Amino acid sequence: MTDQRPYAALLAKGEDRRQRIIAVARRLLTRNGSRGTTLGEIAREAGVTPAGLLHHFASKEQLVHAVLDARDDYDDAHADRTGDILEQLAAIPARFRESPDLIGMFTVLLAENLAPEAPLHERFLHRHRAAVDTIAAGLRRGQSEGRYRADLDPAVKAVEIVAFLNGIETSWLLDPSIPLAEVFREYTGSLFRSLVLDGAS
CATH class of the missing domain: 1.10.357 (Tetracycline Repressor; domain 2)
Structure with missing residues (x-):
């Protein structure tokens, strides 16, 4: 049987990075709005490369929607x-x-x-x-x-x-x-x- 642990760990690491990007984006969007926030700033504060950010979110629009989705999920849960x-x-x-x-x-x-x-x-x-x-x-x-x-x-x-x-x-x-x-x-x-x-x- 193939050991799935390395793959699972890789997925978990990727999800952690994705959530960190969303958290940083939320903070910068709150401070600067969407128009005043760049993907480069988000990547830098999240500790990832621009390419690493684009691996998870293909555009700023997609990232902003993900941030709003997280907010909607919070509302739905409460x-x-x-x-x-x-x-x-x-x-x-x-x-x-x-x-x-x-x-x-x-x-x-x-x-x-x-x-x-x-x-x-x-x-x-x-x-x-x-x-x-x-x-x-x-x-x-x-x-x-x-x-x-x-x-x-x-x-x-x-x-x-x-x-x-x-x-x-x-x-x-x-x-x-x-x-x-x-x-x-x-x-x-x-x-x-x-x-x-x-x-x-």
């Missing part, structure tokens, strides 16, 4: 898309503190790609719409279970919630001293009142 919206919001401040680099990178790249002709515009637009749809579905679920007002428009309320999240991310990145937990507590309290009480007779 989100309960079938759970209660208010409980999900209450858990977000802890995620801010766990992975500030992911939030910073996402916010910087989002700002760079607001224009329709920007290279990542469609990706960010798709993610925005998916987030709105997911939250709207959660609100409809609450309505069908009798927990939320029936006269509420879930699509409109979902846009409001996503706008709050985008805004608080930017505010927190600009000023990390803001009382994040208190802001979320105030907003979720206000949101609860609007979902349950406003318009009630």
Whole structure:
């Protein structure tokens, strides 16, 4: 039987290098944005040659997508898309503190790609719409279970919630001293009142 250990070790080493490149890219993208970051800078800080980087990522665009994929995977691992919206919001401040680099990178790249002709515009637009749809579905679920007002428009309320999240991310990145937990507590309290009480007779 052929000993597979050297091959497995080679694969593991390659994956370690790939993850190191992604981590360095995330840090530089957060600091400089995509337009201000070169593959040469990423390779140098990751301790690989440009050819070694291109072995894993054929272009900067592919690398940026890999960085965003890693951020999406993190979100997927920490989100309960079938759970209660208010409980999900209450858990977000802890995620801010766990992975500030992911939030910073996402916010910087989002700002760079607001224009329709920007290279990542469609990706960010798709993610925005998916987030709105997911939250709207959660609100409809609450309505069908009798927990939320029936006269509420879930699509409109979902846009409001996503706008709050985008805004608080930017505010927190600009000023990390803001009382994040208190802001979320105030907003979720206000949101609860609007979902349950406003318009009630």
